[in-house]
Amino acid sequence: MSRSVSFARGLWQGLLPWLVPLLLVIGWQIASLAGWLNHRVLPAPSEVLVAFWQLLVSGDLFRHLAVSFARVAAGFVIGAGLGLLFGLLTGVSRLGEALFDTTLQMLRNIPPLAILPLVILWFGIDESAKVFLVAFAVLFPVYLNTYHGIRSLDPQLLEMARSYGLSGRELFRQVVLPGALPSILVGIRYALGIAWIILIVAETLSATSGIGYLAANAREFLQTDIVVLSILLYAALGKVVDVAARLLEKRWLRWHPSYFKAA
């Protein structure tokens, strides 16, 4: 008895967050059907669904998705990799901090999109321009959080670890890196969000494929259904990536009290 009750309650609690979006979509559809919304302004959800289906069947959807995803992945790996590297370097070594921190802090204040004209001049409108922009945008949140994570390590734990014979690589592997990891992961999650935003803009302005291109192209032909679809795709992709990052956090930060399952 209590099992079925708790199952129903679990189901209810699982569905509850989706209630508001669902109601919004239903209201939207009703407004479209009733003619309150101009199709040029906002197509009905059913029309977006049809556009989705057509693009899916033609294979275009997957092609554009794959291209965008590859750009984000490449830019993210390069940018986050460099951010992590510099963060570790400046975090661990005073010399590294003296050499790089000021430079990175200055570059950090440049909005990535401000260098877009320059990037187009450098790379043209091919892949490397988009990858560069994403990497540039992703580098700084990862760098800052890595640096901060290392610098705010508990000095008492470091002292203990040293007095227990840990030094060099072992100290880094067993104490510094895991201690900075919560902060690094915050930077990575934030960077993932930024990566998509930058990619949308870059693809909208200069691309011949990708979801941003899909949207920009559809705008030319007033295909609002595809424009809305592109926007929804970005939302979905962002969510997927965020869930993946959360899973990583859950796995890597198992030891952290905020990730304990309610006992």
Next chain:
Amino acid sequence: MKLDDLKTGNPILLQGLSRRFGERLVLDQLDLQIPQGQFLAIVGRSGCGKSTLLRLLGGLDQPDGGLLQQPAGQSVRVMFQEARLLPWKSVLDNVALGLPASRRGEAEQALAEVGLADRAQEWPARLSGGQRQRVALARALVHQPSLLLLDEPLGALDALTRLEMQGLIERLWQQHGCTTVLVTHDVSEAVTLADRVVLLEEGRVALDLPVELPRSRTHADPRFVALEQHILQRVLQGPSFNTPLINEAPLTSLHFSQLHWAL
């Protein structure tokens, strides 16, 4: 017989040891000799230099002057006031910190010695304060140190857990036979555990008393109470009374309570 064996080993020798922080002389030409195997308690008001002395003994800090001579091949382990467990390592991995993988079995054994074998796979954040200190004790003892330094390890525990831990520390000290230096502000704890109580005052040894009571000691023993009172009174007199003032004029009750607050 065992005691004779221990006393034949080289003692730890401190001669004219000084340590200053800025203008303040924390240790002032301190002389002390610690025979091997002895359980020494260092008591004193906060700021008397007792923790500084312990840090010098543990190699966590360097003296500004004087001689600190440790027996050759001595291994030191420190147990701090905070447990300082690495939160991202399981209880067992914390105990095994700095041990080669081949000696993991010893870590399990050490954990069993402090009665926490069943919590080996738990995260430290799941343990109570007393349990964490027991893990820290196991971590210190698994290295078979010849000198064990305890820096007010029970200061943050509640009274009952404290008594339990005192019993555990005494039992393990008797088993391991390592030279042990306990820094505490609790005179009763010092008399319970130590072979010898040293009172530090303004960076110098103000009192050096052997405790020749049979173990395990309790307040039921009138000699225990007498000794405790004796040391406490000497602590309360403070450094400004170099001669035993009590014999000349009794302290007023007001005076006495003020001193008590200062402790």
